[in-house]
Structures are given as C-alpha cells and as structure tokens.
Amino acid sequence: MRGRAFTSSGTRLSRSWLVPLVWATGALVLGLTMPRVESRFLPSWTSSMTVASATALFSAIASGMMALTGIVFSLAFVMVQFSATAYSPRLVLWLTDSPVIVHSIGVFTATFLYALAALAWVGRTNAEAVPLVSTYFVLLLLIASVLLFARLVARVGMLQITHVLRSIEQQGRAVVLAMYPELGEIEGGTQEAAEQVRAALPCSQTIRYSGPPMVIDRLDARRLARIATEADAVIMMTLAVGDTAIEGIPVLRIYGAKQNPSRESMLGCVAFSTNRSFEQDPKWAIRLLVDIAIKALSPAINDPTTAVQALDQIESLLRIISTRRLDVGIVRDAAGKVRFVMPVPDWDDLLILACEEIRFYGTSSVQVMRRLRALLSELARDVPPPRALVVRTYLARVDQAIGRIHGDAGERSDALQADRQGLGMPHSEADETPTPNPRAS
Secondary structure, eight states, X not given: OXXXXXXXXXXXXXXXXXXXXXXXXXXXXXXXXXXXXXXXXXXXXXXXXXXXXHHHHHHHHHHHHHHHHHHHHHHXXXXXXXXXHHTOGGGHXXXXXXXXXXXXXXXXXXXXXXXXXXXXXXXXXXXXXXXXXXXXXXXXXXXXXXXXXXXXXXXXXXXXXXXXXXXXXXXXXXXXXXXXXXXXXXXXXXXXXXXXXXXXXOEEEEEEOOSSXXXXXXXXXXXXXXXXXXXTSEEEESSOTTOEEOTTOEEEEEESOSSOOOHHHHHTTEEEESSOOSTTOHHHHXXXXXXXXXXXXXXXXOOHHHHHHHHHHHHHHHHHHHTBOOOTTEEEOTTSOEEEEOOOOOHHHHHHHHHHHHHHHHTTOHHHHHHHHHHHHHHHHHSOHHHHHHHHHHHHHHHHHXXXXXXXXXXXXXXXXXXXXXXXXXXXXXXXXXXXXXXXX
C-alpha cells in the first residue's frame, strides 16, 4: 500500500478557514504597503482616473464584494442542507470542502479589504493622485472574483444526482487503480499471513491508541515495513483504514523484535482524522454510493431509480476491483520476508458492502431487484472463477429473498428478471455460465 510520512498527530489541517485567512492577510499586507511603495518610489505613476471616479469605483467594488461573499456562504449552506437531506450526511464535507468555495471566500474577502486600503490612499499625498498600480490590482482582483463566481455557480450543478454518483465513482476508481495491482497470479490471503505471524513469533510490544475517537485516515505502510526490517520484526496493524480508534484499543502489534521500535516512530506513520476520506480507502466510495441508494429507497423518499443509478456506479467499481489483487495488506522486504501486515477487505467483504444493504432495503422494489440481478449475473460471468463462485452464491441469496417477499407468482417472476435499467428490457441469462477471465492466470 502506498503512503507518505505524516506528523505525529496525522490530522490534516482544514482548508475551510486557512485559505481565506491567507488571502485576507495577504490583501491587508499589500493594501498597507503597496500604496506607500508607489508614493515613495513611483510618485509619477498615477492613474488618469479622477479622485471622485476612483472613490466611487473602489467603494462599489468593496460593497459588492461583501454581497458576493454572502452569496458564497448561502450557496455553501444550500449545498450542505441539500446533500445531507437528499443524499447522505457523509457527503457534506466532500461537497463543501472544495477549492472553488474556499478560494472564492478568500478572493472576495481579499478584494474587499484591498479596495478599502486603496480607497484610503486616493488623494492622500496629492489632491488629484490616484495610485496606478493599486487601481489595476483592485481591477485584477475584481476580474478574479467574477471568474470564481462563475465557477461557483457551475459548482452548484454538482448537486445533480448523476454528477454526484459519477464523481464518487471516479474518486473510488482512482483509489482502486492506485492501491491494487493487476491480478496476475493467485493472491495470498492477508488473514492467513497474519495467522502465520502470530503462530511463529511472540508479540513483543503492543501500541494502544490514546485520545478521542478518531478514524484511521491513511498510513505509510512502506515506512512501517522499513521500521520492522530494522528491528528484524513484523509489525501488524490491528485496525484497517476507515476503522475508528478508541481510547485503549490496540493499533499496532510488534512480533519477534529483538529491540522494540519507538512508539512515536510507528504512530508517526499513521494519520488519524475526524472523517474518512478516499485517499487509501476504496470502501469509502462504495459506502457513499450505498448510502445514497438506501436513502433513496426509504419510504420517506421512495426513489428506486436513484438506487438503480447508484448500482450502475457500484458495478463499475466492482468490475475494476475484480481485475486487481486485493492482498495489498502485506508488505515484504527485499528478501521476500513479511514485515508488515494490515487488515484489508477481500472480495467477499466488498461484495457484501456493495450489495447487502441495497438487497435488504430494496427487495420489495421490482426495479431495484432486476438491476441488482443484472449486476450479479453479469459479474458472475465475467470475474475470475474463485470470485465468480462468491457472486453466484450471493445471487442465490438474492433470489431467495425475492421469493420470500414477492408472494404473487407474476410479481416474483418479474423481480427475478435481469434488467440493467431496472424496468426497461430484461436480458437473457442463458450466458450466465462464467468464463475464465484472461487477466486471471
């Protein structure tokens, strides 16, 4: 698993207040220094604009920026409220923590502050003097504000369900391709490797978490493997990325070390956060897609078509994952010896995560069951044989649930059809027999 070095806390600083603060501070510094520099070193650089016109222009820009800043906050509030109620509360941070939003607030604030500072210097040293550079700089900030406002309005289009689902799938796809290598040979089980380590080596040290509940956001597995190599030991992660660490719970265990590594060096490789992220957690994209689907299936919303659209993106991720090796929780040294082990989801875990809750809440919907059966039947046909067996077993489970819920024979027959649109055109299942995947050798 790829990673990077982290600070001891591993908590990332939010951009929501830092970026606007940097913009505002920079505007104040420039607003207080640039007119003075112009007055002292460039006294002849003055604008042809009259003092009255410059005063009106700077005043209009300053007052307008405050109004635009209020609009930004209003749009952010709408995005928070809409995403939390219509999709999932776990999408709020992802949708609102956007560079467009935070930089818009920063640029609007900077334009307001700099316009006020430039206004204070209009006619200060000379009754008819209007600073040339400051005037152009205010206009430049105004143009940047207008462009960012246009981007911000376009950002609201992200609230459309198609864009939300597609963006989540793209985030998940990027993580899967970055973390999981191509499926080329029979992969080894992470759980089996952990059991072998526990059976062969004594536990010499246990690192427990201390602090408020925090999510394991990401970690530097390669660095932990290097620490284990230096200690001639095996480091085992007891929690997975996405798990919540609680006071006193074991996080790391060291097996067979002649001299235990320092607690600080090992915890420095683990990043804790208040929220899960996509960076090293492929499950998070699936989790968000499932959240949207089951919320759409709630009686208060009753929108099975959204659940079908979510299943389209879920199938895309499952198909990508089916062609990749999943045993990325094992890191070996140059000699091939296991040095680091951490829990990672296997194919069964990912399939259950992707389908189980949708099956449970959507069994009564003929549309959702037909789309889910199409997903599973085609997946069983296309994935490598060991994984296809898991899919077929789960497909039988779905059929049993349909039989229990749909007592009417005609309704049950409709629900047992495989249909990629849900209620569109049923597909023939004659070709369900899985064929070998050319990538699985």
